[in-house]
Amino acid sequence: MEVKLCRITGFCSGVRAALELTDDMLKKHGPPVFILHDLVHNESVVNDLLMRGAKIVDEPEGLPPGATLIFSAHGVSEAVEARARALPLNIVDATCPLVRQVQKRGAALSEAGHAVLLFGKAGHREVEGILGRIPGEKHLLTNPEDARAFEPAPGRTYACISQTTMNSDVIAEMTAILRGKIPGLVESASVCHATLTRQNAVRELAAACDLVLVAGSAHSSNTLRLCEIVHNQGARAELVSGPEAVTPELLRGAKCVGVTSGASAPDTLVRGIYDAVQRIAESEKAF
Ligand code: SF4
Structure with missing residues (x-):
C-alpha cells in the first residue's frame, strides 16, 4: 500500500490568526476569555482552548462587565456585533479578513441596488454573518437545484457572492445556471x-x-x-x-x-x- x-x-491563515489572537488574549487577560460560538470548526482545537481557559458562549449578553469576548473566524452579523459592542465588554474581532471581504462585497453590491444571491450552507455561522451584513434584498441558494428553481423578478438586477469554503466546481455550476436566466448578472462568487x-x-x-x-x-x-x-x-x-x-x-x-x-x-x-x-x-x- x-x-x-x-x-x-x-491550518489556513484565517484559522491560524484567530488562534494566535485567542492565545494572546489568554496570556494578556488570563482565563476566562469568552468566544462567541466555536472559534473554528475542529473539536480537538476547541477542546484545547477550553482546557486553557476559554469559554464558548452563544450570546454576547450575560457576561461579566469588562470580560473579553472574541468573535470567531466565521464572523458575525451587523446586529450581533452591535449588541456586543453596546455591552461593557472588551470585544476582539477574529473574523478572517477574507470573510470580511465577502461581507463588505455583499453590502456594497446591495447598496449599489442589486438583489444579492448568496451561495452557501443554510445555518452556517459565516453565512449568517454575511446575510446579516446585506441591507437590501438577499436570497440564500444552497445548491444547483436552488439556482435552477430561482425565479428572478423582471427588471431586477442581481449579483452573486458565495461562502468562502464552498466547492469551487459547484460555484461555477450555479453561476452558469443563473447566468442563463439573469441578463447582466454580476458574478462575484468565489471561494477564498x-x-x-x-x-x-x-x-x-x-x-x-x-x-x-x-x-x-x-x-x-x-x-x-x-x-x-x-x-x-x-x-x-x-x-x-x-x-x-x-x-x-x-x-x-x-x-x-x-x-x-x-x-x-x-x-x-x-x-x-x-x-x-x-x-x-x-x-x-x-x-
Ligand atoms: S476564509 Fe479562507 S482563509 Fe479565512 S478562515 Fe475561511 S478558509 Fe481560512
Missing part, C-alpha cells in the same frame, strides 16, 4: 484563496489514490467539501477525527491512501493520521 500526503494541509488551493491539491491527490482520509470535523464546511471533491474524482473519502480512527478495516482494499485535512485541523493531527496509515502499510508488508 502506498501512502501520499497532500501538498497542502493544516486558501480554499481554492486546498481543493485543487485534493483533486490532484484523489486522482492518484483510491482512498483519501480527510482529517477534520463533520461540522466543518470546508472539510466536507474536500470529501465531496474526493468522491467526485471517483475515489473513496473517509472523514477521520484522529489517528485512533485509522484501522486496517478502514484501509482494506486500498492500494494508494492519500491523507489531507480541512483548514481547521492542526498539522499534528494530520501527521498522526499519516503515521498511523504508514504503520498499517508497513505491518502489511511484513506479512
